[in-house]
């Protein structure tokens with residue numbers, strides 16, 4: 001077959017089609033290696049991107065930025081996501097369109113998919129190479145992964161259609177081609193369950209399928225791809241070895257976790273004696289899981305929890321939602337990772353006014369940050385939105401002093417005990433909150449720090465934050481932590497009003 005634009009003579013790749021890998025046939029068609037260079041092009045571009053991300057964090061982690069250029073969630077540390085994903089899409093499509101020949105293009109889809117894997121694993125590394133906070137690259141990881149899956153699927157569909165039309169569908173079931181088919185089949189449910197809605201609902205299933213697909217993909221494509229892809233596999237495996245190393249050696253084993261709970265409350269505190277030489281900054285989080293000797297630590301996902309206590313305290317307090325599918329008891333050994341910093345808060349030393357807004361368990365981020373602001377003499381106010389009036393017990397247990405304006409959004413026992421995580425953080429529609437009846441507050445009065453206010457219903461956030469839009473807004477900030485609905489509402493408000501928003505989203 002001859003392509004009109006390049007004038008190259010192109011034959012369908014007999015080795016790939018016949019599955020003759022390693023058969024000792026040294027005669028290759030003229031197109032057998034034609035795609036290899038494109039894999040390397042993409043790989044070198046991904047290295048350039050990794051270096052750019054690193055350099056970007058090196059520069060911007062030092063100072064805060066206003067979210068004016070679309071740098072959302074973490075304004076000063078987020079490498080622009082839309083730009084990155086858009087560029088990857090454009091580059092990959094350009095490479096794909098370089099030769100219009102169908103047989104070569106579908107083959108190239110497969111190579112491009114695999115060439116992006118080392119970069120994709122790099123984006124998910126935990127910890128990443130300093131100063132890249134691992135959470136800041138996770139969104140890009142999700143999109144690059146989708147690109148990988150999409151290209152893998154196009155590659156598979158391309159061959160299925162081609163062989164179907166040529167009447168040689170049986171080639172699909174030759175051993176080396178079959179390996180590709182297994183990955184193709186796994187990609188479809190992973191693509192579906194990785195959508196935010198399903199991922200949140202079935203996180204454990206997502207995680208299991210994610211990791212199974214990762215290992216099957218790396219293993220099988222190493223044999224399936226012709227010409228070979230050992231270079232990409234070796235790099236990916238090295239990165240995964242580093243990841244396993246961190247999960248075994250960059251952790252502390254803890255036991256006798258003290259659980260502080262209260263009847264009817266949807267929040268509890270897990271108090272852990274601070275291991276010697278365990279250091280962290282206010283607002284840092286850790287990853288909690290079973291000890292590495294427990295097989296569950298390797299099957300189930302690890303849990304990110306923000307450290308609610310201040311670094312000078314003798315224990316590590318975590319605020320957790322209850323009930324949870326993650327069993328936490330004083331009879332079991334757990335492992336905690338070293339701490340992870342996601343934000344550089346030092347720029348706030350010069351802030352004029354800061355408003356802290358927590359949704360549900362988001363209070364774990366807000367409390368230590370409030371103490372930090374207090375130590376710097378920065379003016380701040382705090383609003384906490386939670387579902388359940390009994391949740392106030394954690395303020396007492398954490399020995400919170402100072403003003404916290406708390407909004408209780410759940411009015412009934414049914415609302416207090418909800419299984420929906422977004423709801424459980426205490427956010428509901430305004431219509432719902434209008435019908436909330438004021439209840440007897442006597443049960444909670446003693447839990448409430450003196451000087452704090454306690455209200456029922458959804459907080460009028462725009463009114464509450466309005467004072468930040470006056471005067472020199474560049475010195476005013478909102479810091480928010482918790483569920484997606486709260487964080488995105490405040491980020492939108494910040495963009496509209498030119499007020500900087502720093503957010504810690506409590507979801508992956």
Ligand SMILES: Cc1cc2nc3c(=O)[nH]c(=O)nc-3n(C[C@H](O)[C@H](O)[C@H](O)COP(=O)(O)OP(=O)(O)OC[C@H]3O[C@@H](n4cnc5c(N)ncnc54)[C@H](O)[C@@H]3O)c2cc1C
Nearest residue numbers: 200203301302303304305306320321324325326361364506
């Ligand atoms: C940076 C960061 C800090 C966080 N800090 C806190 C905190 O201080 N207190 C707190 O209660 N929560 C915090 N979270 C959220 C918390 O990690 C998850 O809600 C928790 O792991 C859920 O575990 P579960 O067994 O109770 O989940 P489930 O009850 O099974 O699920 C509840 C929700 O949590 C999500 N989820 C489940 N497992 C995980 C996991 N391993 N990692 C991430 N999300 C998961 C699910 O999508 C679902 O929406 C934080 C999340 C992040 C990303």
Ligand code: HEM
Nearest residue numbers: 117120121124126142145146148194210214243301302508
């Ligand atoms: C072929 C595709 C993919 C590859 C190669 C890949 C690779 C990885 C790796 C190596 C990790 C670290 C695992 C760990 O530490 O336990 C990871 C984590 C993660 N990946 Fe992927 N992934 C892929 C697809 C996806 C998709 C499609 C999504 C969602 C849209 C996704 C979301 C995540 C998340 C949220 C984490 C963090 C898990 C945690 O920290 O607990 N991945 N990925």
